[in-house]
Amino acid sequence: MRFVLAIVAFVLAAVMIMLGIAQRTVFLEPASTSLSATVEGGDRYAVITPEALRAYPGSQTITVSGPGTIFLAYGRSADVDAWLADEAHAEIGFTPRTGKLTSKRSGEAAPRPAPTATATAPAAAPTPAPTATPTATPAATPAPGAPADAEPGANPAGSDLWLEEFTADRDLKTRINVPAGISLIVASDGTQPAPTEITLDWPADNSTPLAGPLIAGGAVLLLIGLILYLLALMHMRRSRGPRRNLPKGPRMPRLPRAPRPKSIKASEITGPRRSITRSFRAVVPVVLVSSLALSGCSADFWPSTSSESSAAASPSPSASEAAKQGEDVSPPAVTVPQLERIVRKVAVLTRDADAALDATSLATRFTGPALEQRLANYKIRAKDKKYPTPLALPASPLTLTLPQQTSTWPRVVMTVIQDKEDPAVAPTAIVLRQDGPRENFLVEYAVQLEPAAQVPEVAPATIGAPLIAPDSRLLLMPPDQIAAAYADILVKGDTSEFADLFEAKGDTFRTQVGLEAKTKKRTDLPKTASIAFGIAVGTGKTIALATNDSGSIVAVSIKETETVKPVDAGATVSPSGASKTLSGVSATAKGIQSVYGEQLLFHVPAAGSKDKIVLLGFAQGLISSAELK
Structure with missing residues (x-):
């Protein structure tokens, strides 16, 4: 009976193992x-x-x-x-x-x-x-x-x-x-x-969840069959053949006793019993190793949970951000990985253009006040090698990303970049604009944030923010009036009618070019010359993006002029520094006029708020200097 059970186990094991292997070979679907x-x-x-x-x-x-x-x-x-x-x-x-x-x-x-x-x-x-x-x-x-x-x-x-x-x-x-x-x-x-x-x-899902169980089950049956087979051999050898009861016949006369033969031990017929045990011990590891080898370790051999398969089909994060938008909300102008790539390309181009004074290359990535200020720097450095280079544009990391919610053009995005090479340097905020689908994003504003600037909370980059209309009355002051109001403060100081609307604490730009700085310039000027200051709204576009507090981050530009003239007949004025280099005039009896370009970034609270308008960052530079006609 043991032999029969062993044969049945061998047959079932062979069938199961063959079926398991066939699922991974002959019947395997394409990958x-x-x-x-x-x-x-x-x-x-x-x-x-x-x-x-x-x-x-x-x-x-x-x-x-x-x-x-x-x-x-x-x-x-x-x-x-x-x-x-x-x-x-x-x-x-x-x-x-x-x-x-x-x-x-x-x-x-x-x-x-x-x-x-x-x-x-x-x-x-x-x-x-x-x-x-x-x-x-x-x-x-x-x-x-x-x-x-x-x-x-x-x-x-x-x-x-x-x-x-x-x-x-x-x-x-x-x-x-x-x-x-x-x-x-x-x-x-x-x-x-x-x-x-x-x-x-x-x-394609070509996993075979039954292959592993079939191969492993067949290996187990193979082990059971071997055990039954060995037990049957041991039982047969111990029995030493069948015994029969013979019928009694007539009594035969006794014969003389023959010498008793020497008894034969069972070990001399079947060999030492430990040989069977050793064989059994040797077979078990072979079966176990075969079982592991045939069953495999791949997850494709075994049943898997639904969570694993669904995770494998999930889309990439950057693509998901681009496509996952509400039906009634416009998508953001860019995704974060997309903007990181754009900023990296702009930073590399800017670094090379600054080093080579390449105005043509710079114009492919800059526009408006940011381009005007950098081109003037190139003109000055072409004549004066010791003149400082513009503030370098860092490539990463982006600490804040605020794209416009739009599916049309033009598109606007603002980002704040921290210089990872020198974290002590104040972060740089840039505002980029794309005029059409075949145009690249151009840097229109590039400012360095104030040391004490606190950028307000904004929407996540995956959502973006709407663009505020320049004449919107939903803010403490319409965005298109910010530049003129702040310019008035720079000229009049605390006597300006707009002084109470702007925060003076932490405004280092007002300290550098405000009323006190202008008064000092006038005082330091020789009595043979006079100086006049003029200020007007710049040519840069007013850009305002909404913040979470119903306010807005507003970027504007200002142009400030300084006109120096001789007072007495026959007197001359002599410009110095960058003004002298850019104008090419060492002394003039007519006078000299210098124009400074100023890029400003503000946080404007919502209408009715008790908070004040805060200057977040600025950039200033001489953009022209010429002798008066």
Whole structure:
């Protein structure tokens, strides 16, 4: 009976182990689902829609092939559409009914055949290989081999709209995990046709939760069968064969006794009993090792909880921030990772431009008062090498990010950056503006915060803040009146009608250029000369972003003039320092006029508040100096 049970155990073990191994080999499903499309229209751009990207759950592996440079980027679908505008492009979609990718032309009509799409069978999951992000290039030029009638098109590389971008030569493969509302743009350089072969792969759940239990159970049955088999052998050897009861016959005469043979021990027939025990001990480790080896340690062999599978399909945080917005609330102009990338590029460009006095390069990232002040510094340093460089723009970290809530243009964002190389330096606040989808963000204001400045609480960067109208009456003072009111205080001091609305404590800028400083300049001037001060609202745009206390952070600019003239006939005035360097005049009988540009950042409380308007930061610099006509 023991032999029968051992044979049954061996058979069941073999069946279970074979079934478990077959699930991981013969019956194993593909590790990914793959769909591909071939773009044949010769368009410069191709867009992969959110429907195509999320045709199957899980992360997306994109493989793009084609001649020359391959560029790929992803961003919010509305931003991608805005960047393309009316440009003809191929649109890669997905049809659930057929389970295939589709391709159609969008944008301007062109005499080209419509692209076609094909689907391929599932394939093994590819290994992602993202490439480095390129530097910004505003437009492409026709490359060798381009069609004769090809005109330079806009190059999407380096645009501030993209959440992330990749580039490679001939073949590009990368893995992303984007939620709904995100599209991909594929191009070459804006002039050459876009790459033609596009493949999307999604990981497929090919786990076999019964494989592990079957292999482990089969190993256990195999062990039980071996034990039964060994026990049967031991029992058979101990019994030494069957015994029978013979019937009694007639009594036979007694024969002489023969010498009694020497008894034979059982160990001489079956061998030492310990040999069976040793065999048993040797078999057990072999079975246990086989069980562990066959059952495997991978989670794919065993049943898993639903939380593990759902976590694997969650989208990347940066992409989630971009897409997770309320239906009635506009999305923020940028995400935090997107702004970090923008600020890093601006900081690197500014550092190089400051070192090389490159005004052309600087103009690609600066505008308004910030550009005007830095260009004047370049002019002065071109003549005076000892003149100090402008305040360096740190690249990280961003300690505050306040993007505008908007899906249109222009877009505004404010951020505060702490210099990680020197934490003792006061943080720098910059205000950036983007005028259109194909324009980059430009620094319009760049100020250093006051040492005692307390930036008010603002909305999270994932929500953003609305832009306050310049003439809004919901604040203690309309934003477009802040510059003129503060300028009046700088000229009149405490006698200004607006003095009670602005906080004087901690305002170091008022101490440097206010009424007392102007009075001292007038006193120190020789009696043969006179000085006159003028002040007016600058040319910078008034930018106001809402804060959590119903107030606003307001950025404005002021231009202040100093006019020095000789009093007596025949007398002259001699400018000094930067004024002398910029004007090129060492002495003049007509007089000299110097203009200073001032960038100011305020916190303006809500209307009816008992708090005062507080200066958060400022930047000042000489922007022009010339002899009077």
